[in-house]
Amino acid sequence: MPSTPIRQDDRGYLQESRSQVLRCVDALDDYQLRHPMTPTGTNLLGVVKHLIGIEAGYLGACLGRRPFHLPLPWIADESAEPNRDMWATEDESRDYILDLYRQASAHSDAVLDEVGLLAAADVPWWPEESRATTAAALLSRVLKDTAMHAGQLQILRELIDGRAGSDRDDAGDDDWWAAYCGRLEDVALRFSG
Template structure:
């Protein structure tokens, strides 16, 4: 029999690892540059999730993380958690994320899944189980964003550097998808 809390933590850790792997081997410019019209960038995703872990798996359970980012206290510009300033180093942002997740893992370890907390500013109490479910979804969502951004940078895809869970690259695939889209659009017009 497996431990439900440990299963949830493993799924969260898998997404954390994927997110950081997406930074490997890239230049400072590539980890910071916006690749969508809304500015999505790899280092900004890491910075954002650092704050989310500090908030949801720290402050919400009366376990503040020493280094909770300013964007959660209202002392920062809007969306400042979604990009890295030139004076913020990749190493500091990544190490801050690792520290936040270690703090979050301590919270997970010491509390039961039915422990109740309250996200600052939220109207109702929530359980650790619900928060963990939320953080898994949030982190996997942003790992998916990172996957797309990394593919736009250099074509690298997948959950891990070994390419597991990814079909072999087929240069004709995108063309087939485009043709199917055009054909479907023509049928509907």
């Protein structure tokens, strides 16, 4: 039997994922944070910006009690281009985005404390027949999205400077990792054409 109720665990897991998001962008310069690293333009600061909307939307507006108090122009402006939430403009500094993420997260926590996990929720951008839900279901949704994006950010960060997750050093030092990757490449080469 779990030591804590599952939804209490979910809140703890969400906090861990949020912390991982912030660790992944720590000590990088503005270019490294904004540089598109995939063919679809995925970049670290853009992922954090996207998560602001996830927090403010699902755990703010959808609970109908207390919407997030700061404007999110990339969401509010219906004429904004597609993917506008996935990159930071020149006017949106790293400090602005990271502070907004921290505020949106704190707001989500405050709303959940206020309404409780059994509170009714409504997600206006979902199909009409499935819009009605609960705070607990939205917490699970935000946890899933944040954990998924935290993993994505870990990989992007590792591609930038080799800094991997917090348990990297438990396995070995840089020499150990180089030898490990060499072994993996040897095995992979056995399957090359």
